[in-house]
Amino acid sequence: MALPTTIDLAHIKSLSWTTTTSYTVSNVISYNLALGCSGFSLPLVYESHPNFHALPTFGAVHGIAIMGLVHQAMADFLPNFQSHNHVHGEHFLALKNAYPIPQGTDQVRLTTTARVVDVVDRKSGVLVCVDIVTVEEATGKVICENEWGGFVMKTPTTGANEQQTQRGARTALPAVPSDRAPDRVLVHQTSPEQAALYRAASNDLNPLHIDPETARAAGFPAPILTGTCTLGIGVRHVIEAFADGDPGRFESVKCRLSKPVFAALGERVRTEMWKENQRRVIFKMIVGEPGSGKSKEKVVMSGVVDLKADGARL
Structure with a gap:
């Protein structure tokens, strides 16, 4: 496959990536502690507490998982893509339903799908906006939606949008x-x-x-x-x-x-x-x-x- 020399926005928007992840109560507790919660805050660290829950940004973890696939594919659709030139620049997260809490050693399984919705000219590079939707497999419920804005430096901007498409709270x-x-x-x-x-x-x-x-x-x-x-x-x-x-x-x-x-x-x-x-x-x-x-x-x-x-x- 020939490497791209310009940005083909219509083609990029036609691409999609999907991955399946899972988590247990141990993952929830580890995540909460990693954000600095107190070990005395039982709703965040004790799985048998009646109000046990994940912190709201737990949904960003599913964005990390799928963005690994998007990152790997960027060389196929962005000219002059270099891995070290890609940084996390903007983020949107909306929680649509409460994170399901696993019982005992059970796992919650999720399917996450990503699509590029915009590529914006930022003069020294481009902002790649990736829409990410995470669904609970057992119920089909949308758990959370992320939009990941990745800034890719030193990428030719020909073909990118001059202005970012406005999408309400996402932008x-x-x-x-x-x-x-x-x-x-x-x-x-x-x-x-x-x-x-x-x-x-x-x-x-x-x-x-x-x-x-x-x-x-x-x-x-x-x-x-x-x-x-x-x-x-x-x-x-x-x-x-x-x-x-x-x-x-x-x-x-x-x-x-x-x-x-x-x-x-x-x-x-x-x-x-x-x-x-x-x-x-x-x-x-x-x-x-x-x-x-x-x-x-x-x-x-x-x-x-x-x-x-x-x-x-x-």
Whole structure:
């Protein structure tokens, strides 16, 4: 097969990928711990607790699984594709039904399908927008929908859309308020152990997230925390601050991942949150030097979480 020299958007949109995954209660507990939940929070770590549940961003794990297939195929439909030039740039996640909780040693089996819905000219490369739908095999219910925005640098943009196709909450990136202080601020201390645990819990075994030599070869001073882990920390903070810790009120999240977090260096992540109305929270995430409290980098920009109304939950 000849390598592409331009972007054939109609052809790219005709492609699809499907994978089957499964999880147990152990996977749910490991995921919750990997996002920094307390071992004393029994609804998150004890499978026999009546309110045992997965944190809302558990659905991003299924996006990771299918994006591995999409990533492998990019050389077939993007000109000059180089694996190390592909980074996670934007993310949308909507939870449609509560994550099924396995009983005992049982597994929940899921089928996830991905399709490219847009390729956008970003001058120095392209933004590839991938729609991801995850269905529970036993019931046919849609559990969650992701849209993964992958920025591919140094790719010729001929044939890409000049402007991103607007698709409501999937593409909307609201401005963070600049005229007032955040309504709530929560801080999370990362660690090398968290980075290693999240790799295992999410099955994202990219060595960039654990191996110093791989990180240096990619131009980073240390391994970087998986982007979906950073996103999960931010959403956990929003749920704690504005939904009384009730994950059933989570509806969707959209954000732009702008800079990596270096858990290997013990960076502290600060989530600044603004309550826009009863159901919407805008947030950004900033990393400060360990122990200094000083701002260093905005790692998540234009984040927004939509909540279900009080009394309405999955």
